[in-house]
Amino acid sequence: xxxxxxxxxxxxxxxxxxxxxxxxxxxxxxxxxxxxxxxxxxxxxxxxxxxxxxxxxxxxxxxxxxxxxxxxxxxxxxxxxxxxxxxxxxxxxxxxxxxxxxxxxxxxxxxxxxxxxxxxxxxxxxxxxxxxxxxxxxxxxxxxxxxxxxxxxxxxxxxxxxxxxxxxxxxxxxxxxxxxxxxxxxxxxxxxxxxxxxxxxxxxxxxxxxxxxxxxxxxxxxxxxxxxxxxxxxxxxxxxxxxxxxxxxxxxxxxxxxxxxxxxxxxxxxxxxxxxxxxxx
Numbered sequence: 352x353x354x355x356x357x358x359x360x361x362x363x364x365x366x367x368x369x370x371x372x373x374x375x376x377x378x379x380x381x382x383x384x385x386x387x388x389x390x391x392x393x394x395x396x397x398x399x400x401x402x403x404x405x406x407x408x409x410x411x412x413x414x415x416x417x418x419x420x421x422x423x424x425x426x427x428x429x430x431x432x433x434x435x436x437x438x439x440x441x442x443x444x445x446x447x448x449x450x451x452x453x454x455x456x457x458x459x460x461x462x463x464x465x466x467x468x469x470x471x472x473x474x475x476x477x478x479x480x481x482x483x484x485x486x487x488x489x490x491x492x493x494x495x496x497x498x499x500x501x502x503x504x505x506x507x508x509x510x511x512x513x514x515x516x517x518x519x520x521x522x523x524x525x526x527x528x529x530x531x532x533x534x535x536x537x538x539x540x541x542x543x544x545x546x547x548x549x550x551x552x553x554x555x556x557x558x559x560x561x562x563x564x565x566x567x568x569x570x571x572x573x574x575x576x577x578x579x580x581x582x583x584x585x586x587x588x589x590x591x592x593x594x595x596x597x598x599x600x601x602x603x604x605x606x607x608x609x610x611x612x613x614x615x616x617x618x619x620x621x622x623x624x625x626x627x628x629x630x631x632x
Contacts, residue, residue, distance in 0.1 A: 371410045371419055372426075374402050375450050380458040388456065388603075388610040393589040398453055401584060405449065409442040423447040424520070431523035444516040444523070448497050452580040455619075457612035467617045474508040482608050484510055485579065489604040492581050500577040502620050508576075519575045576619040579607050 381398070384391040409426070413419045418426050426443035430436040463471075468478060475481040481500075488510055489498045496514035503509075511519055583592075586603035593599015 371414065372406050372421075372423060372446065374406050375454075377450075377453050378456070378458060381453075381456070385456055385610055386458050388589075388606050389585075390589050393585075396588055397580070397585040398449070402446065402449055402453075405442050405446040409439070409446055412439045412442065423450075427518055428520060428522040431518065440523070441516040444518045448513075448516070448518070448578065449580060451575065452497070452578050455577055455612050455615045456607075456610050460609055461611070461613050463613040464617045467613065467620060470506060470620070471508055473506075481508075485608065486601060486604045488512060489579050489581050490599075490601040492600070495582040497578045497580055499575045500616075501573045502576050503573045511575075519573075519578075521573060574619070577611065577616045579604060 377398070380386075381394055382391075384394040389397060409423070410419070413426065418429060421429075423443040423446040427440050427447060430440045430443070433440075463478065471478060471481055475484065485498060485500075492498070492512060492514075494514055496512060496517060497519075499511045499513065499519045501509050501511050501519060513519055517523075581600065581604075586600065590600075590603045590606075591598040593601065
């Protein structure tokens with residue numbers, strides 16, 4: 352009896368291979384942890400294991416769909432207004448947020464570019480004020496989330512908190528964020544507060560009573576340039592929970608400030624005169 356001729360395995364694999372979301376490459380020096388911030392074990396949990404888990408979960412949900420080859424940012428904005436797709440949004444947003452955090456870390460201290468420093472000082476008065484606001488805000492968060500440095504088209508910077516898998520992008524702000532009085536700061540503009548809490552004002556997704564309202568061209572007027580990840584799995588292994596005033600969130604946030612890659616922040620912010628902040632993140 353003749354056996355059917357089957358294609359070689361490698362050709363089968365090529366025919367079924369898809370372009371799915373992958374774990375991005377980051378600084379290879381982080382294989383032994385992030386010096387001064389995360390131990391090898393802490394880094395393994397916060398990046399290697401966790402980012403891999405987010406990508407795996409996300410791919411399981413989007414495989415075979417129109418967005419299976421899209422970057423997490425596109426996916427999270429696409430599904431932010433679809434309540435039936437909350438898991439897709441959550442995994443895509445966390446994959447984006449976590450990568451955004453790790454991408455702006457450096458294995459050694461970096462100098463802040465002069466143009467960026469001048470821009471930040473215009474918004475916060477001094478770099479020390481910005482550092483203090485970041486540390487205090489991150490330390491005060493009741494629950495896991497992210498603290499972001501945001502820049503608008505007018506060149507003004509402000510600090511923004513998101514909780515759980517919340518996104519800083521206006522296109523994803525259908526997901527209203529709860530108010531945490533620990534981090535509620537009058538210095539945060541009312542416009543950004545509205546973006547977090549009010550109904551959607553754009554065409555992301557196809558659900559909800561506002562689905563036909565549109566922003567003007569270029570209407571996404573704020574963009575993230577830096578963030579700190581305040582989920583417990585990132586800092587607890589190395590800093591503990593802060594019992595007795597030792598370690599915890601504050602110690603982690605203070606260490607993080609000295610591990611920032613300011614050249615990456617400058618690249619995202621485009622602070623040079625005449626340039627617009629990059630939205631292609």
